[in-house]
Amino acid sequence: MGDTAIGWLSDLNAKYTPSSNQFDAARGHRASIESRLDSDLGVREMFEIGSLRHGTGVWIYSDADYLVSLKGIRPESIWTMLEKVKSSLETRFPSTTISTRRPAVVCKFSDGTVEVVPGYPATTGYWIAHPSGGWMLTHPKDHNAYVNGVNSRHSGAVKKLARELKVWKYKRNVPISSCYLEMRAAKYMDGQATYSAVWDLHGALKHLQDVGLAAMNDPTGLGSRFTACSSDTNKADALSKLNTAVARAGRAKAHWAAGENAESIDDLKLLFNQ
Incomplete structure (x- = not known):
């Protein structure tokens, strides 16, 4: 994968993006x-x-x-x-x-x-x-339109961030709803002026931690609230793994900000179990 932390995340996204005919x-x-x-x-x-x-x-x-x-x-x-x-x-x-x-x-x-x-x-x-x-x-059609709208404003960043959160979910066996992660990623980026891959990966995970995986209001204002987990047991497990993820993403961000890309990539590998 890439020699920089941003390049590594870009390669991770490419690796886990399904081909057009895969399904x-x-x-x-x-x-x-x-x-x-x-x-x-x-x-x-x-x-x-x-x-x-x-x-x-x-x-x-x-x-x-x-x-x-x-x-x-x-x-x-x-x-x-x-x-x-x-x-x-x-x-x-x-x-x-x-x-x-x-x-x-x-x-x-x-x-x-x-x-x-x-x-x-x-x-x-x-x-x-x-x-x-x-x-x-x-309202799946309206939710898709909402995600597409925020994604367009950030030149495709929302879908990259949502996929990264889902890769973390799958590779670390986190019992959390993929739909919840996608809508949280879109809502988080809806409040950002710009996008920086390493910075906003940590920011999105930290936001999930700050809200304690609480149920989320439908950002379109149309449907029911989005819940993160199907049971209290799963939520406790997800929160524990989220705390670890935030720490690893935070270290990756700090190393990246200091120009220490090799160390940042090591932390990203731990985050995504690569």
Whole structure:
């Protein structure tokens, strides 16, 4: 990787950026999934969401994610919806491992993983299963537009920063929502005048620490709050790993500011488990 800390981070981002066709096989299951669910439950629309759609996917780790807006009346229980979708897809794909991981039904095909997020239309947005239970309102199209807007103002920096936070999450096994990290990265950069890779990596992690991974208001003002973790146990684990990450990123920033790139890179390697 690069000889400078900034170059090293740039190379890390490039390494974990999925190729344009890497998830074509997983995406190839979309039509059969939509056809089955439409036949069984009725589908209003199905569209791609998540990190791949947003351009913040992580090579190896990210899946193909779709929101499926169902017809009919929203049931009282999220489990009624999730179990119906799971059962329908299990019948259609009997040799595929299918499970629920709120808010999604996860289909592990031999050539890729597809996460199907079922929901029902709201007046604006969609009702989907909340990771910790119950229903939550989401506006994925508006969230994508928000991230794109902030990203454009910073010449692509927001998506680079979001990917780096996700690489840290995956490489250090941090039980934290990828969506939460992406929206926090965008909100953090929304308040910055300029972008500096090493400086703002530490700044974004320090911001997560300062807020204690608290639930985040939807920056678009439209949907439910974003939660960081699915349980108190996971949050405690995530906070412990975040404290370590902030210390390592802080040392990397200090070395970089002093012109000590080799030492800064060593700390970045520890941060990202490289």
